[in-house]
Amino acid sequence: MDFELSPEQKLILETVRRFVREEIVPLETDLDPDASELPPRHRERLVAMTKELGFYGLDIPEEYGGPGIDLTTRTLMAFEMAQHRAGLYAPCYGVFGGAGLAQLYEADDGQKERYLYPVLRGEKRGFFALTEPSGGSDPARAIRTTAVRDGDDWILDGEKTFISGADKADFGIVFARTDPELGRKGITCFLVDTDMPGFRVRRIVHTLRSTHYAAELEFNRVRVPGRNVLGEVNQGFAIANDRLSRNRIPYAAGCVGVALKAQEMAIAYAKTRKTFGDYLSTRQAVQWMIVDNEIDLRTARALTLEAAARADAGKPFRTEAAICKLVASEGAGRVVDRAMQIHGGYGMTKDLPLERWYRELRIRRVGEGPNEIQRLIVARDVIGGSFH
């Protein structure tokens, strides 16, 4: 596959690269190493800049006012946008704007008015609640949260865990079992407002990642009106699956981005640090680490771009999305690990971004569908058969 950049893509990438290096990286000198937000005055200034550049709301479809950037170019941009300390989970601290939860584009007109448009205007925030204490890899079987019809409403009871951003959200997309007999065909998706009586954020779940930290939720007889069913009753799982597949491509791109930066840092350090009278870069053991990094990086980059190109061409891309997610998350983890080793003691410190990337990349092998599940998807697609 040929990934020669078009002149337009080159210009876009140079602009984004300059933006990250000149506007984002310098701000990080004063921020806490685990920070996930910019002070409001910087945020406002940088949002104005991305709007001026025509890049604001990158992921918003063109018909909803987004800039209409294809997934391949978006992936190339994501490689650049992740190249700073917070870049894995908060690329450019969100100053390129968000598109909201993908499922909201499947909503009916009334739901779009109440949820999608306020999200696009930056007035509301949502969360995505699929995982429960009983499991996240196999939600079709694991979901215990129930929704029982009561007149025109539904009554939700249950728990969710590991739900990112829920404590600061105005509403959530919540998956609940509406027909216990139907297995994966008995799950429905609901729009739940966080001020509905019976909804509660119980605690924050502290993990290796402090950006967009996760929370534990409780639904205690939450009455949800029928007009808040997203999509069809008992068809909720199809909605979840669509989002998960597409999201894997930018998810992989973020991993590649931080790995590119880690490799750049490793090479620069190896060329300046001397031991036993010569530079680290002259030692074969170090050279091989850098070579192994390069192999991991190029593999992940190519596979991620391949998945994006297939999606852009309207071809099936589920297998490619699964492969790039697992190759990029595992490869980037190894790249950052080797870069830390080359940096010695400094690699372990919070003075450098490597330790944050190391922690956050570990989560990437579990989030957005654990890598074992990606392997199951690929196995199903290449071998055939059902999903056990």
Add this chain to the structure above:
Amino acid sequence: MTGVRLAKAWLDLDEAAIAALPGQLGVYEIGDARGGTLELGFAGGRSRFGLRSAIAEAAAKHEAARRFRYEVTMQYWSRFEELLAVYLADHGELPPGNADRGEQRVGRLGVGPSCATGD
């Protein structure tokens, strides 16, 4: 699973107590003599001597500061966010030392007095 509150013993704020603090990262609460909270904070990756310097600097900002408590944690960022949210749920406002952050930027936890379970 730990509780969401900072369930640590209060310590009197004096030089000896500060000097005895660990240089580790974590979260803290500065209190006045009447049992009120003046500020919640964290000793993050940029603090020179971890909790020791962060608590000393925070206490120096408040004339009424008389006591403090702390928790060592590497997850200081999300733990700090949690403590702010718990305080907001309990008191309906932020401590004076955190007021400039703005309540709209703090999460909502269902742990306040109106909730059945309060931990």
